[in-house]
Amino acid sequence: MKKVQEELRIFGGQKDFLDEEDLQKCIYLNAVIKETFRLYPVPLLMPKETNEKSWENPQKFYPERFLESSIDVKGQDFELIPFGAGRRICPGMHMGLAALELILGNLLYSFDWELPEGVKNEDVDIESLPGLAPYKKNPLYLIARTKMELNNDIYIV
Ligand code: HEM
DSSP: OHHHHHHHHHHHTTOSSOOHHHHHTOHHHHHHHHHHHHHSOOGGGTTOOOOSOOSSSTTSOOGGGGTTOOOOSSSSOTTOOTTOOGGGOOTTHHHHHHHHHHHHHHHHHHEEEEOOTTOOGGGOOOOBOSSSSOOBSSOOOEEEEESSOTTOEEEEO
16 A cells, blocks of 8 residues: 555645546556456456466465566456456446546545554455455445544545
């Protein structure tokens, strides 16, 4: 989180909101999005299975693996196809990616995120409910602190 924020805040400067142009320059944010797609494929992709090893330390969340790699999510590199590939590729891919960058980028740009008191990193689970789109089984509670006002806590579910 700190690494993404550092990058976003360098590009953002004094802006209130980062737009698509700012976010496209954020190489580390994009590596984090790719790494999240890699580790948590959406259920729509269920019928596909990998039959050979493509990644070093595949279980590790390690966005840096994408910094030196040309692997993209747009259906050309079969190691990573979160939107599918070929004729049935997701038609909402560009909208989905733009929305993800804008939402995740601005949430991390504007707030510092913490777990509530007494909750540890290992208490956070990544279980999802069955269905075509992955909804969290248990809500994630986080405290968001604004960059400016340390006492202005917002609770997000
Ligand atoms: C991050 C966001 C999204 C992800 C990860 C995603 C992922 C996928 C995947 C894996 C498929 C199946 C592709 C296949 O069969 O090989 C799919 C299909 C589809 N997606 Fe998305 N999608 C996203 C956003 C969207 C958005 C925003 C829209 C519409 C505005 C959309 C509309 C569709 C439609 C209509 C299909 C069915 C296409 C077909 O079967 O011909 N998706 N998506």
